[in-house]
Amino acid sequence: MTSSPAHVLTDDELDLLELALGGAVPRLPFAEGPVTLTDTENTPLAEVGDDGSVSPVKPIAAALGPQWDERLRVPARDVSADVAPGTTAVWLAEAPTAEDVAAVARAAETGELLLLVPASRHTAPGTVGAAGLTRAALALAAETGNPRVVVVPYPHGSAARAGGASSGGPTAPADMAPAPSDIATAYGAERLLVPADERSPEARAALAALPDAHARAVAALYPAASAREVERAAAAGHSRGTVVFFTGLSGSGKSTVARALAAELDDDGLETTLLDGDAVRHHLSKGLGFDRESRETNVERIGYVASLVAKHGGIAVAAPIAPFAASRAKVRALAEATGARFLLVHISTPLEVCEARDRKGLYAKARAGEIPDFTGISSPYETPDDADLTIDTSEVSVEDAVTRVRAAI
Numbered sequence: 001m002t003s004s005p006a007h008v009l010t011d012d013e014l015d016l017l018e019l020a021l022g023g024a025v026p027r028l029p030f031a032e033g034p035v036t037l038t039d040t041e042n043t044p045l046a047e048v049g050d051d052g053s054v055s056p057v058k059p060i061a062a063a064l065g066p067q068w069d070e071r072l073r074v075p076a077r078d079v080s081a082d083v084a085p086g087t088t089a090v091w092l093a094e095a096p097t098a099e100d101v102a103a104v105a106r107a108a109e110t111g112e113l114l115l116l117v118p119a120s121r122h123t124a125p126g127t128v129g130a131a132g133l134t135r136a137a138l139a140l141a142a143e144t145g146n147p148r149v150v151v152v153p154y155p156h157g158s159a160a161r162a163g164g165a166s167s168g169g170p171t172a173p174a175d176m177a178p179a180p181s182d183i184a185t186a187y188g189a190e191r192l193l194v195p196a197d198e199r200s201p202e203a204r205a206a207l208a209a210l211p212d213a214h215a216r217a218v219a220a221l222y223p224a225a226s227a228r229e230v231e232r233a234a235a236a237g238h239s240r241g242t243v244v245f246f247t248g249l250s251g252s253g254k255s256t257v258a259r260a261l262a263a264e265l266d267d268d269g270l271e272t273t274l275l276d277g278d279a280v281r282h283h284l285s286k287g288l289g290f291d292r293e294s295r296e297t298n299v300e301r302i303g304y305v306a307s308l309v310a311k312h313g314g315i316a317v318a319a320p321i322a323p324f325a326a327s328r329a330k331v332r333a334l335a336e337a338t339g340a341r342f343l344l345v346h347i348s349t350p351l352e353v354c355e356a357r358d359r360k361g362l363y364a365k366a367r368a369g370e371i372p373d374f375t376g377i378s379s380p381y382e383t384p385d386d387a388d389l390t391i392d393t394s395e396v397s398v399e400d401a402v403t404r405v406r407a408a409i
């Protein structure tokens with residue numbers, strides 16, 4: 001018997017698997033069978049057959065929080081078996097506003113409701129996550145005649161495209177999230193109400209103005225010089241996770257600019273982690289060489305750690321050569337899947353300048369054939385076509401380079 005290839009599920013793919021096993025979606029858009037779907041510890045969770053059928057192997061692990069309450073997280077087939085004809089599903093993807101509550105109360109007067117809470121394993125920074133949405137839905141239910149609340153596993157969108165480490169078979173299509181109307185049908189409802197889509201222009205305008213409300217209040221209270229400082233301090237306290245990823249030839253100036261940037265960010269009170277090249281090669285990537293595979297491993301490890309830092313709201317600054325586009329793309333996907341901002345900064349200083357600098361004497365050794373696989377000499381550097389910023393340090397000072405990166409963050 002030959003075993004089918006394995007695919008390690010991303011969090012969003014896990015949500016889709018849970019939906020499929022519960023009967024909410026007929027097949028998995030990312031998995032063509034035969035394939036074994038596993039968690040990140042390679043434990044098989046489900047098998048996908050040749051015909052796309054999905055069968056469970058082991059229950060998907062629950063976690064903490066009200067969204068994991070098994071009385072709420074009920075499979076679609078069980079919910080639909082209970083739902084009264086003519087039921088309206090209410091899709092609560094955002095915390096309900098007072099206006100939303102009124103709209104739901106009106107709908108409750110005309111028939112049965114089912115409150116559906118799309119719960120992702122990811123929370124975009126600054127948004128109400130699955131636990132908060134579930135609590136808000138329970139409160140809304142209590143106010144509107146106690147309709148049933150059901151938590152629906154639901155992929156986060158961009159994170160669904162990150163892809164997991166896989167061997168063979170599945171690839172993630174652009175957008176895997178099923179339409180809310182299809183979910184409502186699968187859970188047995190006949191109609192769908194999305195309160196966020198029914199909001200008045202006034203409510204929409206007020207919601208759009210919310211992010212600037214603090215700045216306006218500060219401007220009204222303080223003179224300009226104090227307001228700047230108060231805003232700066234507030235911004236430092238609420239920073240969204242960011243990965244600033246430098247790439248460029250040896251000697252291009254990555255470390256110099258990265259260190260100066262990290263020092264400035266740190267001074268501003270931002271939670272900053274510098275993944276220094278030497279320290280990374282000494283600790284995280286000890287023993288790795290400079291062949292293609294080792295470099296890919298090194299760069300992906302750096303990306304993984306940087307993503308963890310950013311996931312917790314910090315700023316990670318990394319500066320490896322990162323010569324291969326595929327690894328850089330993987331790192332970007334990984335960071336963005338956590339909801340972090342990702343900035344690829346290409347330090348494009350020409351090879352002749354880097355070689356003339358030859359700070360460590362490595363180019364001379366590489367030319368003499370004493371160092372094999374040296375980037376730019378005997379190993380390729382794939383120039384990025386997706387850089388968010390390109391800086392040539394033979395033309396731009398360290399100070400100006402830092403200013404440009406800060407402006408882009």
Ligand SMILES: Nc1ncnc2c1ncn2[C@@H]1O[C@H](COP(=O)(O)OS(=O)(=O)O)[C@@H](OP(=O)(O)O)[C@H]1O
Nearest residue numbers: 249250251277290295298320321322372373374375
């Ligand atoms: N063969 C070869 N090619 C390129 N660089 C070499 C090589 N051997 C050693 N070094 C030194 O290692 C530094 C690059 O390491 P990185 O971790 O940034 O490289 S990579 O991203 O994994 O390609 C690099 O330093 P910086 O460019 O200053 O970072 C070199 O000093």
Ligand SMILES: Nc1ncnc2c1ncn2[C@@H]1O[C@H](COP(=O)(O)OP(=O)(O)O)[C@@H](O)[C@H]1O
Nearest residue numbers: 249250251252253254255256359393396397398
């Ligand atoms: N504008 C500049 N920006 C960055 N480095 C510069 C600049 N001008 C000269 N240099 C010098 O170039 C060298 C770059 O080395 P480094 O920052 O270690 O590069 P990398 O990390 O890309 O290998 C340093 O000696 C630095 O002082």
